[in-house]
Amino acid sequence: MIEHLKTIRDNSFDLSVTSPPYNKRITTRGWLVRDVKYSHSDDAMPEEDYQRWQIEFLNEMYRVMKPGASLFYNHKLRWLDGKLHHPFTWISSTEWNIRQEIIWDRGIAANMRGWRFWQLDERIYWLYKPQKDGDVGKELLSKHAKMSSIWRFPPEPRKENHPAPFPLELPVRIISSMELPEGALVFDPFSGTGTSLVAAKLLGYSYYGIDISPDYVDYTRKRLRRSTQEAQQCKQEVAKHFVKKPFKRRKEEGQTKWPYRDLSEDAK
Numbered sequence: 394m395i396e397h398l399k400t401i402r403d404n405s406f407d408l409s410v411t412s413p414p415y416n417k418r419i420t421t422r423g424w425l426v427r428d429v430k431y432s433h434s435d436d437a438m439p440e441e442d443y444q445r446w447q448i449e450f451l452n453e454m455y456r457v458m459k460p461g462a463s464l465f466y467n468h469k470l471r472w473l474d475g476k477l478h479h480p481f482t483w484i485s486s487t488e489w490n491i492r493q494e495i496i497w498d499r500g501i502a503a504n505m506r507g508w509r510f511w512q513l514d515e516r517i518y519w520l521y522k523p524q525k526d527g528d529v530g531k532e533l534l535s536k537h538a539k540m541s542s543i544w545r546f547p548p549e550p551r552k553e554n555h556p557a558p559f560p561l562e563l564p565v566r567i568i569s570s571m572e573l574p575e576g577a578l579v580f581d582p583f584s585g586t587g588t589s590l591v592a593a594k595l596l597g598y599s600y601y602g603i604d605i606s607p608d609y610v611d612y613t614r615k616r617l618r619r620s621t622q623e624a625q626q627c628k629q630e631v632a633k634h635f636v637k638k639p640f641k642r643r644k645e646e647g648q649t650k651w652p653y654r655d656l657s658e659d660a661k
């Protein structure tokens with residue numbers, strides 16, 4: 394995949410939403426976990442090699458994303474031989490600015506065992522490529538007013554022999570939150586079942602995906618052809634977050650309360 398990325402010109406993409414394989418190296422399973430196995434990769438590298446690979450990947454992504462573009466990178470905390478491997482460790486040694494760490498509360502644990510409290514969360518890192526020194530990106534506008542840094546929706550069940558597809562909500566929420574130019578190009582370098590690409594298409598953008606598995610690529614092509622079947626789900630997600638007045642204006646008009654406990658009420 395990195396070889397493929399190297400053939401892509403600098404500053405090519407407006408937004409990326411992706412989730413790499415997690416190097417789960419599963420040998421023992423909790424009772425909820427079925428076979429977490431991709432069709433053409435085994436997700437089992439020595440952890441040091443895996444982290445090096447991810448750093449190289451993220452830096453290559455930095456090169457191909459446009460200045461001012463964001464990469465949303467989904468990962469999770471993992472323990473190998475009792476030792477915590479936190480994605481922040483390798484992300485913070487890449488060129489990206491970490492704009493936010495979002496907690497994805499999936500409401501269900503993949504592996505229920507007694508070693509620690511059940512892990513319901515994954516993380517989504519909002520990574521930003523500044524246009525110049527000190528650039529922190531645009532202020533969020535009205536569409537984002539109801540959104541906090543904790544996202545709650547369940548994972549998508551296995552699809553087309555793929556153990557870990559995104560739920561459509563995830564890329565729809567991200568893509569519809571960004572102010573993208575007309576004709577923007579959305580990229581998923583680990584596209585799997587093509588969820589990010591379908592979301593981009595339904596929201597009217599161009600898309601580009603890569604996956605090592607020809608089976609998933611075939612499935613993605615078919616899924617994109619019949620993407621209108623998912624249009625309603627996409628619309629529902631967008632509608633959940635839309636508010637008429639941006640936060641800044643509500644604040645100016647004294648319509649915000651403190652503390653901002655119930656964001657949905659506050660944003661009406």
Ligand SMILES: C[S@@+](CC[C@H](N)C(=O)[O-])C[C@H]1O[C@@H](n2cnc3c(N)ncnc32)[C@H](O)[C@@H]1O
Nearest residue numbers: 394413414434558559583584585586588604605
């Ligand atoms: C977590 S899944 C992505 C799922 C995707 N977000 C979806 O909605 O279906 C990771 C994907 O990376 C792919 N993959 C694994 N190694 C790869 C590599 N070296 N290059 C490209 N894709 C790879 C797997 O086939 C798998 O589909």
